[in-house]
Amino acid sequence: ETGVTxxxxxxxxxxxxxxxxxxxQHLGHNAMYWYKQSAKKPLELMFVYxxxxxxxxxxxxxxxxxxxxxxxxxxxxxxxxxxxxSALYLCAxxxxxxxxxxxxxxxxxxxxxx
Amino acid sequence: AQTVTQSQPEMSxxxxxxxxxxxTYDTSESDYYxxxxxxxxxxxxxxxxxxxxxxxxNATENRFSVNFQKAAKSFSLKISDSQLGDAAMYFCAYRSLxxxxxxxxxxxxxxxxx
Numbered sequence: 001e002t003g004v005t006x007x008x009x010x011x012x013x014x015x016x017x018x019x020x021x022x023x024x025q026h027l028g029h030n031a032m033y034w035y036k037q038s039a040k041k042p043l044e045l046m047f048v049y050x051x052x053x054x055x056x057x058x059x060x061x062x063x064x065x066x067x068x069x070x071x072x073x074x075x076x077x078x079x080x081x082x083x084x085x086s087a088l089y090l091c092a093x094x095x096x097x098x099x100x101x102x103x104x105x106x107x108x109x110x111x112x113x114x
Numbered sequence: 115a116q117t118v119t120q121s122q123p124e125m126s127x128x129x130x131x132x133x134x135x136x137x138t139y140d141t142s143e144s145d146y147y148x149x150x151x152x153x154x155x156x157x158x159x160x161x162x163x164x165x166x167x168x169x170x171x172n173a174t175e176n177r178f179s180v181n182f183q184k185a186a187k188s189f190s191l192k193i194s195d196s197q198l199g200d201a202a203m204y205f206c207a208y209r210s211l212x213x214x215x216x217x218x219x220x221x222x223x224x225x226x227x228x
Contacts, residue, residue, distance in 0.1 A: 003158070042118070043205065043218035056214045090159065099147040099209040100166075103216070105159040 003027065004106035006091050012112045013081065021076040021109045023091030029104070031097045032074040034066060037088040037108070049074060050097050081113045116141045116208050120219035127196045128227050134181075135191045135222045137206030144168075147209040148182070148189045153221075154202040162204070165189065193224075201226045 004025045013019050025032065034046040048056035049068040063085075065077040074091055088108045094101040117140045127133035139148070146167045153159040165173045165182050172180050177197075181190045193200055206219040 042220045043207075045215055048214045058215065097214055099211050102161050102164070105151075107156075107158045 004091060004093055004104050006089075006106040006109050008109060009107065010110045010112075012114060013078070014114055015081055015083070017081075018077070018079040020078065021089055021091075021111075023074040023076075023106055025072055025074075025091075025093040025104070025106075027093060027095075027104060029093040029095050030071050031094045031101070032068060032071070033092040033094075033103065034074065034076055035090040035092065035105075037090055039087070043090070047076075048097070055097065078111075081111075083113050086111055086113045116143075116146075116210065116217050118206055118208050118217050118219040120206055120222050122222045123220070124223045124225070126225040126227060127193070127200075129196055129198060131196055132192060132194045133196055133224065135193075135204050135206075135224065137189045137191070137219055139187050139189065139206075139208050139217075141187065141208065141210075143210060143212070145211050147211070148180075149207040149209065149216075150178070150180070150189075150191045151205045151207060151218075152200075152202045153205065154199075159205070163191065196226050198226050198228060200224060 007022045032049045036044045046060045047066045052068045067075040090108045091106040092103040094103045119138045148165045150162040152162045163175045177194045179192045203221045205221045208217045
């Protein structure tokens with residue numbers, strides 16, 4: 001595998017379920033990101049990690065819980081979600097933090113909350 | 115906070131012709147980065163081109179070029195000799211040098227007609 005991979009690609013869950021999204025990057029990068037892409041809103045940055053440490057949390061509800069065990073893996077744990085949380089969740093990585101570093105995106109997980 | 119506006123939800127172009135996608139942004143900062151990302155249907159988002167605000171020269175990448183008007187806060191993307199593979203959603207994005215947030219526009223869906 002090369003680049004940024006995400007699993008699962010599609011997920012349907014009920015509002016009382018607990019599930020996790022996984023992201024893995026094979027690029028040797030040190031920074032990783034979670035984005036939410038909704039049908040009716042621009043892409044929104046959710047969390048930023050640098051060398052496994054969270055550096056940004058853009059006022060994301062606590063029902064979304066990120067985890068970064070190492071620089072190559074990033075998880076998004078989901079619990080008691082709402083239907084409005086249905087969206088495409090994109091993971092990205094970059095060599096380092098900073099505006100000059102290109103972000104490489106994964107294919108996304110299409111989440112549907114029923 | 116910075117905002118990014120893409121006023122064209124959809125655009126179409128004839129194969130081999132030229133098309134320009136519009137983007138405007140709002141910021142009080144003097145230094146920043148601007149990006150155009152391409153998201154083909156069911157495929158990963160990839161960087162098309164980037165512009166550093168302190169550089170007056172417009173960025174170019176093969177058939178892709180930008181018209182960066184800093185005073186007008188405008189950052190349009192020109193695609194020359196359009197190809198069928200250029201069909202995608204195109205997102206304009208703003209990145210501050212002062213934080214890790216990246217602000218995206220709502221996107222423009224480009225259709226290329228054979």
